[in-house]
Amino acid sequence: MIMLKKVMLKKMGTSTQRMNKSDLKLIAVLERTGGFASAQELHQILRREGDGIGLTTVYRALQSLVDDKIVDLLRREDGEAIYRLCGDTHHHHLVCKSCGDTVEIEGGAIEKWAKTMAEEFGFRDVGHTAEIFGICSKC
Amino acid sequence: MIMLKKVMLKKMGTSTQRMNKSDLKLIAVLERTGGFASAQELHQILRREGDGIGLTTVYRALQSLVDDKIVDLLRREDGEAIYRLCGDTHHHHLVCKSCGDTVEIEGGAIEKWAKTMAEEFGFRDVGHTAEIFGICSKC
DNA sequence: TTGGAAATGATAATCATTTCCATTTTTGTG
DNA sequence: CACAAAAATGGAAATGATTATCATTTCCAA
Numbered sequence A, B: 001m002i003m004l005k006k007v008m009l010k011k012m013g014t015s016t017q018r019m020n021k022s023d024l025k026l027i028a029v030l031e032r033t034g035g036f037a038s039a040q041e042l043h044q045i046l047r048r049e050g051d052g053i054g055l056t057t058v059y060r061a062l063q064s065l066v067d068d069k070i071v072d073l074l075r076r077e078d079g080e081a082i083y084r085l086c087g088d089t090h091h092h093h094l095v096c097k098s099c100g101d102t103v104e105i106e107g108g109a110i111e112k113w114a115k116t117m118a119e120e121f122g123f124r125d126v127g128h129t130a131e132i133f134g135i136c137s138k139c
Numbered sequence C: 001t002t003g004g005a006a007a008t009g010a011t012a013a014t015c016a017t018t019t020c021c022a023t024t025t026t027t028g029t030g
Numbered sequence D: 001c002a003c004a005a006a007a008a009t010g011g012a013a014a015t016g017a018t019t020a021t022c023a024t025t026t027c028c029a030a
Helices: A002-014 A021-033 A039-048 A055-067 A108-120 B001-014 B021-032 B038-050 B053-067 B109-121
Strands: A071-075 A081-085 A091-094 A104-105 A126-133 B073-074 B079-086 B094-096 B104-107 B124-135
Touching: A002 B053, A021 A039, A021 A055, A021 A071, A021 A081, A039 A081, A055 A071, A055 B079, A055 B124, A071 A091, A071 A108, A104 B094, A108 B104, A108 B109, A108 B124, B001 B053, B021 B079, B038 B053, B038 B079, B053 B079, B073 B124, B079 B124, B109 B124
Parallel strands: A091 A126, B094 B124
Antiparallel strands: A071 A081, A091 A104, A126 B124, B073 B079, B094 B104
């Protein structure tokens, strides 16, 4: 798994902490399933496969992966958290409120806007979040 | 209240149902507070003002306003539902990660970006969120 | 081997949101 | 005005995701 290696390197490089077994399991499932999945769903998948991992550990691993920017956290329409492996580039999302379909989009304008605004108000060390949601053409 | 009238007409026009007292109360609070608010917060505000409205009713009224597209439903980062009047020109925030100070900023570039992206991918009925985080000059 | 730190997972707690249901208010009609 | 039907209301309990607690287990360096 090329992706898995890349991800591991990324984490080892940016953090002093090692990646633990649970983190790896979660990454593997997310890779395999491809799309989004909630913590509950990921837990069920692992259980179904005979893994005795606890729900608590799933939440903890996901949280740590999100902190390390290895996994993206988004929200379903009902507010439930859903997770997905990040790509390497910083991107934003266009999410369908109805079917959950997601498109990764360019955010050049946003980067510029964030930078400009931060400068104007004397902020430093800035980051930003930006998401667009609507109804996709299929729905 | 010009806005209030406009909103009422909109509702009466698109629905056979009349707008009830609770709906009006919620709209009034949302107008007054201007920004976003969660159901719990709206309930507290009304209670604080001596209104004995029940939490259930607040949720019901908000749901109905959302159905009638009078109110937008968004999500906080933690998944809690937040509501705002549709058509409000909304602003974005520049938040200091250290002291919590917040500046309301213009988001013209974002609005345009969101619209462009949505069109490009065939999405309709779109909204967006965008926040900038950083360290302010005082910190 | 061993001592301590990190990881784990069952259970309980938390919190927003929904569901249920009995009561109250509103509405239309004679 | 009176009255029955319909709509609205709100308290309490249920639900479901997420988080906190804590005792136990695993890992690893010395």
